[in-house]
Every structure is written in C-alpha cells, then in structure tokens.
Amino acid sequence: MPWKQGYTISDEIGMPDADIQWPGGRRCGLxxxxxLSLAGGPEGLxxxxxxxxxxxxxxxxxxxxxxxxxxRFGIKATLTVPAAMVNILADTIGEWVADGxxxxxxxxxxxxVSKLSRDEEADRLRLATEMLSDALGARPTGWFxxxxxxxxxxxxxxxxxxxxxxxxxxxxxFGNGLADDIPHYWVSDFESAKSLLALPYYYHFDDQFFMxxxxxxxxxxxxxxxxxxxxxxxxxxxxRGRHFNMTLHPYAVGWCNRLKLLEDFFARLAGVPDLWNxxxxxxxxxxxxxxxxxxxxxxxxEIWTDHSDSLS
Amino acid sequence: MGHEHLRADIAALESAAxxxxxxxxxxxxxxxxxxxxIAVNFTCDFDAMLLRRVLGETPLxxxxxxxxxxxxxxxxxxxxxxxDIKATIFTPGRICELYPKAVxxxxxxxxxxxxxxxxxxxxxxxxxxxxxxxxxTAALTALIGxxxxxxxxxxxxxxxxxxxxxxSSHGxxxxxxxxxTAEDGVRQLLNIPFHFAIDDAMFFSFAWQGxxxxxxxxxxxxxxxxxxxxxxxxxxEQGGYLNICLHPFVSGRALRIEMLxxxxxxxxxxxxxxxxxxxxxxxxxxxxxxPTGAGGA
Numbered sequence: 001m002p003w004k005q006g007y008t009i010s011d012e013i014g015m016p017d018a019d020i021q022w023p024g025g026r027r028c029g030l031x032x033x034x035x036l037s038l039a040g041g042p043e044g045l046x047x048x049x050x051x052x053x054x055x056x057x058x059x060x061x062x063x064x065x066x067x068x069x070x071x072r073f074g075i076k077a078t079l080t081v082p083a084a085m086v087n088i089l090a091d092t093i094g095e096w097v098a099d100g101x102x103x104x105x106x107x108x109x110x111x112x113v114s115k116l117s118r119d120e121e122a123d124r125l126r127l128a129t130e131m132l133s134d135a136l137g138a139r140p141t142g143w144f145x146x147x148x149x150x151x152x153x154x155x156x157x158x159x160x161x162x163x164x165x166x167x168x169x170x171x172x173x174f175g176n177g178l179a180d181d182i183p184h185y186w187v188s189d190f191e192s193a194k195s196l197l198a199l200p201y202y203y204h205f206d207d208q209f210f211m212x213x214x215x216x217x218x219x220x221x222x223x224x225x226x227x228x229x230x231x232x233x234x235x236x237x238x239x240r241g242r243h244f245n246m247t248l249h250p251y252a253v254g255w256c257n258r259l260k261l262l263e264d265f266f267a268r269l270a271g272v273p274d275l276w277n278x279x280x281x282x283x284x285x286x287x288x289x290x291x292x293x294x295x296x297x298x299x300x301x302e303i304w305t306d307h308s309d310s311l312s
Numbered sequence: 313m314g315h316e317h318l319r320a321d322i323a324a325l326e327s328a329a330x331x332x333x334x335x336x337x338x339x340x341x342x343x344x345x346x347x348x349x350i351a352v353n354f355t356c357d358f359d360a361m362l363l364r365r366v367l368g369e370t371p372l373x374x375x376x377x378x379x380x381x382x383x384x385x386x387x388x389x390x391x392x393x394x395x396d397i398k399a400t401i402f403t404p405g406r407i408c409e410l411y412p413k414a415v416x417x418x419x420x421x422x423x424x425x426x427x428x429x430x431x432x433x434x435x436x437x438x439x440x441x442x443x444x445x446x447x448x449t450a451a452l453t454a455l456i457g458x459x460x461x462x463x464x465x466x467x468x469x470x471x472x473x474x475x476x477x478x479x480s481s482h483g484x485x486x487x488x489x490x491x492x493t494a495e496d497g498v499r500q501l502l503n504i505p506f507h508f509a510i511d512d513a514m515f516f517s518f519a520w521q522g523x524x525x526x527x528x529x530x531x532x533x534x535x536x537x538x539x540x541x542x543x544x545x546x547x548x549e550q551g552g553y554l555n556i557c558l559h560p561f562v563s564g565r566a567l568r569i570e571m572l573x574x575x576x577x578x579x580x581x582x583x584x585x586x587x588x589x590x591x592x593x594x595x596x597x598x599x600x601x602x603p604t605g606a607g608g609a
Contacts, residue, residue: 002409007361009375012413014383114370145372150525154518155372162371179378181566186375198375202565203518204530214525228532229567236566304409307447309440311365311431 002303006160006312009186009198010179011298015291017240020182023286027274029182029243030234031199031283032077033144033175034066034101035208036089037110038251040215041150042157044111045084054216058251063092065254066262071099073266077248078102078280080144080175082110083128086135093136102279104142104175105132112157113145122165129169142280144175146247147203149214154203164188167196173284176201182243183287185297195293197284199245204229206247211258227261231268238272243283337491337500337606339597343551348586350548351593352579353504353555354399355481356388357464360411360561362404362432377561381411384564385418391569393421395576400590402428402464402481405448408455419456424589427452427463427477434466441467445475461591462504469494469501479504479594481555488553489593491603500603504555504590510543511557512536516568533571544579553593 002012022029038049038058049055070077079096081089081103093103107113108128113121133139143166145156156176163186166174177184177198185195203209210226212218230246237244253262269275278286306312344351361377385401392399401418403425408415419425430444430451445467452460463472464481469492472480480492481504491500508514515531540556547554563572579585586592 002412004410007365007374008378008381008410009371010378010382012382012411013386016386152525153369153373155376157370158372160371176372177375178372179375180383181379204516204565204567209518209528209530213528218526220526220528222530225530225532225535228534232533232567232570233565236570239570240566242566303412304406309435309443310406310447 002300003187003190004302004304005190009163010184012300013298014180014184015182015296017242020241021290022241022276024276025274026276027241028238028276029283030075030269030275030277031243031245031280032070032075032277033080033146033201033245033247033280034077035080035106035144035146035247035249036063036085036092037080037082037106037146037148038085039082039110039148041148042112042152044107044109045082050088054251057254058249059089059092062250062254065259066248066250067096067099069259069263069266070101073270075266076100076102076277076279078104078142078175080104080106080146081132082106082108083131084109086132090135097136102142102281103132103136103140104144104280105129105140106144106146110146110148112151113162114157114159116159118161118165121159121161125165125169139170141172142175142199142284143171143173146176146201147206147208149208154209156201163196164194167194171196172288173197173199173280175199175280178202181237183283185293187297187299190299190302193293193297193299195297197288199280199283200243201245201247205233205245207253207258208249211252223258223261227265230265234269335493336485337493337603338486339488339490339601342488342553342597342601344586345596345600347584349551349584350544351553351586351588352544353553353588353590353593354392354397354558355464355506355555355590356385356399356401356558356560357428358385358401358403358407358411358414358560359428359432360407362406366431366433380559380561380564381407381414384560384562385411385414387564387566387569388558388560389414389418389421389423391572391576392423395580395587397576397587398422398424398589398592400424400426400462402426402462403452404428404432405430405451406432408451412455415452415455424462424591425452425456426460426481426590427465429463429465429467438471442471442474445471449475462594464506470496470499473499473501478502478598479590481506481590484508487547489597500605502594502597502603504593505553506555506557510540510555512562512568513559516562517559533567537571537575540575541578548582548585555590
C-alpha cells in the first residue's frame, strides 16, 4: 500500500473473490465465535457482572442450550474466555473441549487495554496466557478483544501495542479484525513486515448488539434484525466464495425465541453444500500455510507527507 | 406596553431567519435533460478511517474504516460498473496517499472524483481552511489528471469558488439543487443536496455522529432498501432528484452491496431515470437554470 503508521494495518487492496480457495474445493468458510465473557463495559469483569440472573443463565442453562444446538447441527466453534473466568467455568469448558470446540483467550479480565502502558499490557497478557494454559493444559493460540455492550464502540478495544505483544507472546491469530471479511495480516512493524493474522469480525453479526442492547430496559430487542443480517451476509459471502463469521453470547442468544432463530439459521445452513466450518485455529493455520504473508502481503513504502497544519 | 424586549427578540429572530433564507436561491423550473424524470446520484464518501483519526479513536475503529479502502471501494466501483452507472466519489485529499490505486481506478472507470476535505475536517482558521482546500485539490488533481469540480464539505462558499469549484454537496435546504450565496453576499455556488435519511451511516454505523449506545439503530438491508425505494418513487413521481450517500466502509460490506444491486436493478425497471454524477447535474443546472442573483445582493 502506501503504508501509513497509525492509519493502516494491512495492505492497500484486499484479496479478490476469485483468488480465494478453501480446503477440498469448498465454496465458503463459516466460523462461529462463542464469547463466554460477561464483562459489561470497558473496565472489564466486575463482581456485579457475575452476580445477576442473566450471568447465572449465561454460565449455565444458556451455555448448555447453545452447545446443544451446535452439537445437533455438527458445528464447531471457538469459545472465547477471559482468564479471570477460566476457573469459574472449568466444567463448562471441559464439556466444550470434549465436543471439539477450541478455547481462545479473551484477555485477562476482558478489559479495555487501550490506555495501558506497554509494560502493564504485556504483564497482563503474560498472566492471562499463564492462567489459561494452566487450566486448559495447553497454550491458547488465539486472542480476542471483542466489544462489550457498554463500550463506546462496537469493535473491541486494543492498544497500539497489542498486536506486537501478541506476536511476541507466540499467538497465532487475533480474533476480531475489522479491515476485511476474510483473514488478513495485521502488520505491527512496517520495516520488518512483522505481522499477525487477523480473523474477520463484524458487529452486525454479533448477537449482543441486537438483544436487550445495551442493557435491560432500553428496549432495543431486535433479534429479527440480527437474523436478517446473518442470512443476508451469509448469502452474499457464499455467492462470492468468501467467509462468514457470527459471534454469539450464550447469555443473550441462549434464551427461547432467540435460540430458535439460531436453530433456524443452522437448519438452513445444513442444506447448503460445500461449507467449510473451521475453528479459529484451523482457519488461521489453513490461511497462513496457503497464503503466507511473505508471498501474499503486499506492502508499499509510505508516500505520506507531513504538514504543519495537518494531522500526522 | 411592556412587550418591547419580547418584540425586539422576535424581530431579531425574524431578521436572522430572513437573512439566512435569502442566502438560498431555489430553482423554480428544474427539469432533467431530455425525457428523464429523475436524476439519481450515487455518491460515495471515501473517508475510510480519517474521521476516526480526527476524533482520536482506537486501532480497531481505524481498522473498521480501513475496510472501506482495501475492500469496500472496489466492490462499489464494481457494482456501479456492472450497471454502467457513473458515480461521484467524494475523496479526502489524504486518501490519495493511502489508497491511490482505488482513486485512480475510479477516475479511469469514468466516475467523478470530487473533494471531501483534506483530512475530513474544516479548520476554523481561514488561512488554514484555504490551505486545506488547496492541498486536497492538488492531491486529487495529481491522481485524476484534472481539477475536481465539486466538494462535499462545509467549507465556506467563497474559498471554494476561489479554488475553482462549481458546486458543493451538503445539507438539505431543498430537495432539488439550489444556489447558496457566498459570505460576500454576492457570489453564488450551486449546492447539490444530500439528506441524512438517504445515508447508509444512519442505519448501519455504530456511534455515528457520536450517538450513545442506547440510541443505536442498527438495521438490516431490506428495511433500508424499502425506505430508499420509497424516496426514489416519491421523487420519480414528482420529477426530481435523489442523492444516495454511501460510505465504502459501510456499504462495501457484502450484504449491502447485494442490497444496492437490487435497488439499482429495481430503479432501472422505470423509464427516464438519469443515473448521473453530481458534476453532470451541476453542469446541467448551471447551463439550463443559471443563478439570477435572487439569492445574492
């Protein structure tokens, strides 16, 4: 591209539809992210987040309901867990692992790290990785910073250092990239082309923005809109031969009519041929082997000129 | 008696409204060229992450905008080309340093590339404002080979006229193109209207215009398709104008490209639709309905 630090994270032009190949000649990718975090806002998990009826539902009945639906339709998901919840949810996580789902990191407390110093953020990253590794018996390979319902933005919050720290910590992918609707490389250092694969995420396919959003009583209950978005994006991406990611929160989508929409959506997908349903790790591994950054990431030197009356 | 100060307040309101209103000259006999009943301008505000940068937001907000530069703009160009429609790409000057290939491709495909502010803001200082207009104009000129003729911005009218612009495109003072008088009270610039109700960000962009979470209205494509179709039909029946404002980082998403494809296909079932660029509409108005000075001194 013409690279510009602080503005761009990847190359100038995304990969066109015609260049994308999926394993076994399949037509479209389908990935499902299930976020078990109950953090309500940028401060990350608080006791209040974990001590209300919706939280209890989310950690018990809701999570089981979603797992049963995934099992019934044979769909694999990536479960994202803040390190602070890994012990609370030990039994649940064991059940999901037994079903073949992947467990990925959702930060230490699922807190906003955008204003932390690099050292403080690195320290929290180390602790989160250690806690998750101890509980899971293996290091997580994916890291997510998904948005929370009361964040000021709907994209998740990372700092300018996060991706670089994740590379140094040995992570294989970042789970919520927004610069493309397929996997793409997030460059943390232009000179060395040091990069981490980012998997696609988009909030219009994330249940938390359509179900009692942003909190009980505000009345923004639009599961039908979410269902329409899932269908419209899936159809469009399938036609293009690209990828569709949906993000689920059991405390939200696990409830009654909402769960029925999820079942209806998966029932529809069951009749669609040539879908590839990887976990985050499988998707990242396929992508980095098939489309390595050394060959497929096209970075061009910066042509940006600074001016005293302009932002840089 | 005793109402003097209230009457004075009301008189001040009246004179403010009158003075502001008099800066507008409306076209009383607007008609599209030939047999056309309606002019439809598809416009793309190609700001990618620049507004997020002006607002000092975080890396994933920038990445959300980056989608527009590396993916969305290409899909929109492909959509317009597949329908043989020429659109107007309102492009901040800085985008020429981030996505030069897309800007060149838009111009090569025959689309209009016009100004959308140097770095997606209008500086308060008059000298800096003029410098920004000049920087953006120079950057676009270098890529497209000629000076842009329009600006979607709230730049002051005088500086835009001085820089050679023949139209602006902002605000909704009238549903048809109209003239706005410059700060000197004399010169007039054609304005091509735009309305937030026909703007993708209104429906699909979280925290757009700083709205809080409880005020979000994230919706789905079919609802917007019907709203915009109703807008089109109303103007079609009346014989008028429709400006559809799209952001590549919003409308470039696959589900919305598909919706726009259906919207355009439906519009094309009607005879007499003039799919044109803003510059086409501007030149037509300046030629057929020149300003009379009624909005000037």
